[in-house]
Amino acid sequence: MTALDAHVVVQRPSFRLDASLTVEPGEVVAVMGPSGAGKSTLLDVLAGLLALDEGFVRSGGTTLDAAPRPRVRTAPSRRGIVLLSQEPRLFPHLTAQANIAFGLRVHGADARSAATAAHDWLVRVGLDGMDRRRPSQLSGGQQQRVALARALATSPAALLLDEPLTSLDTETAGDVRALLHDQLVATGTAAIVATHDALDAVSLASRLVVLENGRVTQEGPVREVLAEPATRFTAAVAGLNRVVGSVRAGRWHSGGLGFEASDQDDSDGRAVVFRPGDVGIERAAPDDGLAASTSGVVWEARVTRLEQTPAGVRVRTAEPEVSVDVSADRVVEIGLFPGTPVHLRIDPADMRLV
């Protein structure tokens, strides 16, 4: 029996979502994809806020939704699935405690035991003493903690998290992420986390589903997906360069970049992945040919863009498109600007054909 088993098709004039997804009991699945890929639409369907055009949603052996024949539709209030969005959506007219008690009262608890349980939940999420606070008197992170407690207190069959940490600053997001992980494990709640942050997927989920343009492009254990990205988007999430080329006569190449791959048969659409930090960069002198004596794979490229990263500077180059991570002082030292011709170098041992 699965916590959630779904095949969701939603047809819009200029967009089609067609994705399958299963979540085992107690499992946390991350859904990643570029904006507009259909992550929120998928979660809205699972939560019962949107009707599906084709497919089904099942939970614990019960069919919640099905279309087009037979047509089944279950109201959001009868699904046992709680959607936690980017905004915590705490009821502004109720205290933190009353917000949590609301869900418990709905499920039949009397006022006294709901209040006690709500207080215990506040302690669990690290908000002891905040019982009487209104949402407007809580910080964003505290609000998200209350929303999480409110959702988990109802023991949902599945918890859907739609970019739950996006509106928080980095430090608060880290704290809430850790709490989220602890509580999901402690309660054994099956969950789907839609996110654009690889850190969320790595720290919360065991499985990763990549959704692009309404379709699942890759899925599997988080580590495996990030180690062998099947698409440019997934490679970017994993922080890797992914260059598609072809193998001809024991040699893989793409643009100016090529290396020996004598054990491979001729084929097209073969991707190589490597880290931006493993690539060396030198400014190419005007009359300087490629130094054949140096070890590793060397190719000529031109800088297209420089981007600030937390660790330094990411240099983007073209033909093929490759990112190189260097420190800021190195950029100044060798004088890199958009348009600068450069030599790039990488040890073939750092490159992987996937």
Added chain:
Amino acid sequence: MNQRSTGFIPRVLAIPAVLGLALLVLPLGALVLRVDWSTLWTDITSPEARSALGLSLLTGLIATGVCVLLGVPLALLIARSTVRTAAVLRAIVTVPLVLPPMVGGVALLFLFGRTSWLGGILSEWDVRVPFTTGAVVLAQTFVALPFLVLALEGSLRSTGVGYEQAAAGLGAGRWRILARVTLPLAAPGLVAGIVLCFARAIGEFGATALFAGNAPGVTQTMPLAIYTAFNGAGVSQGTAVALSLLLLVTAVGVLLLVRAWRAEAPR
């Protein structure tokens, strides 16, 4: 006061501004000056005044109750309609607001009068609506309902459906969501609507005069009693001035009540 807070409005505009303010305040001052404080209590407690006052309160409260029963569902309907439907419905609701109440009275008379289709059916059941206390309530409801609907609808719309979705996800059914989430969140709009609705109902004159008439004790509410006094029949002018003062005090009280609620409102 520094330049930042006063801006750069031509100074000479202060003259028409003060004139406008005077136009609004001076008549009310004149009314208060005409009040004979020594006889105020006997004027207000005279039989005609008490009868009009009682009838106004009774019909005003019933009309407000009817407005709540019909207006809250109507406001919910408009607030949760598509933009286009909501615009049409809102326009329909606004018509009685901008319509001269006199025209409303004539329209009600044509709908419920004996010669009309509906009036015909009602008279077969021996029900006569025009020129009864019921007609007063109907006329007041007709002119007051838009105030409640528009105030509440604005409040409902600005809150949106996000909180309702959150409540539904937690397992709450539609009635519980309405009672515990939707209406409490719209409370500022609802209270403002009810208060404005009541104020409009007890001040109603035009539609009542045409549709309900001016029978003392049956349809003669405060505004009609005031009008009658200045036509020199039945009610003394002292009583009329006293009743006017009462309506003025009520209006100011209502205004303060609404402002106090707005100020306390969350968000």
